[in-house]
Amino acid sequence: MYAARAPGNLYPDHPLPPRLLETIKMKPSNPHKIQTLLQEKKIHNVLFFRAGRVGDVLFTTPAIRSFHNQYPHTHLSYVASTYSQNVLQYHPLIENIYAYDQKGFYLTRFLSQKKLIQQLKKQNFELAILFSHKKKYLHLLHKTNIPYLFPQQESDIPIPKTPFHIVEHTLWRLQPLGVAPTSQEMEIHFAEKEKKRIQDFFHQYPFLQNQPFALLHPGCFQIQNHLLSTPSMRRLWPIEYFAQTALDFHQKLGLEIVFSGFGKKEQRILNYLKKKLPFPTALATSLNIVELAALIDQASLFLSVDTGPMHIAAARKTPLIALFGPSPPHLTGPWGSGPKKVIFLQLPCSPCRGKDIACYNNVCMKNITPDIVLQEAKKMLQSLENEKQHIHPPHT
Secondary structure, eight states: OOOOOOGGGSSOOOOOOHHHHTTSOOOOOOHHHHHHHHHTTOOOEEEEEEOSOHHHHHHHHHHHHHHHHHOTTOEEEEEEETTTGGGGTTOTTEEEEEEEOOSSOHHHHHHHHHHHHHHHHHHTOSEEEESSOOHHHHHHHHTTTOSEEEOSSGGGSOOOSSOOOHHHHHHHHHGGGTOOOOOOOOOOOOOHHHHHHHHHHHHHOGGGTTOOEEEEEOOOHHHHHSOTTSTTOTTOOOHHHHHHHHHHHHHHHOOEEEEEOOHHHHHHHHHHHHHHSSSOOEEEOSOOHHHHHHHHHHOSEEEEESSHHHHHHHHTTOOEEEEESSSOHHHHSOOSSSOEEEEEOOOTTOOOTTSSOOOSSOHHHHTSOHHHHHHHHHHHHHHHHHHHHHHSOOOO
8 A cells, every 4th residue: 555755755865875974964054044145145156956857857947936036146057967957958047057967877977977066166156956855966066165055954944744746845945045936837948949840840740730739648767767568667558548549539539649759669669559540640759858848839738647748748838638647646746827637546556656566457557548538638628619719709
């Protein structure tokens, strides 16, 4: 059975050798002093740190906007993982982005992080803010000689006992620094280059020209890490269900179909779906994450499991349906004011969060049938059409 984690254990620290931990001075932060220095405009260069996946970085964007609203004199930079750094490529408030390599081979990571430390030293940052509290991040930042780090302990952050979303968690991290949550919306931006890339993509598929389309993203990071035959694919919806749903969206909702994915494993799945369907479909497998955001922005409907592109759809306010099973929607569900529907069956065994569990019968996802998804899609599109007619009533 699933046992909810205590809020304070949301980001558990990775175990490190005692010799390494001794170098980290785990002293309580002094948020009052940092707040005073910010208010007196004595801190100008601020570094945010969140080395995670696409959704993790997007979750921090309301906090970035809120911080700048409170302290507009500051210059903001960001350390993100090599995979997700492009999420902030066009963010108007982020002046510099630095890559943190945590997935490569040991020697590669060591050399990359050594280079990162040297880069950060040269920038003379006065304050570093961690959105994920791990000792290895603190260890790295202590080597950069940044005068103020916040938080240095999870106890420095007031966390309410009620259920909360990760976006709320990141906003609460800044409250001790005097930052009010003035922004609640996630952000991802793109430029004319990405718009041009998507126009070129449409030209490859004439049936998409000026036609509404649904964008289906079957994969998630678990495909990249495991084989399809293992019991570790708990977030995934059955591929046959995606095929049936694509058929339903095309025949019953009048939508063209585009499949998106990353990497060779996901491309094999998309090729299978393309062959399975009796009508032409488009495959978006060569787009980077920012180009995919520009494509999502054009979609009439987006469907996926709990994955980064789903959070991009939420940030771009694209109508979306998110399928949840092992993940807790209240924690990592789509966030924002755009049209969205989370399908979560609330079975007794879910959300299990999919850790240390060999689930050979993934009922929390299998029991979400294509018909359930079709009915929710109909309701969403009808509701959007009704709103459109209410705002722009037809002439009589």
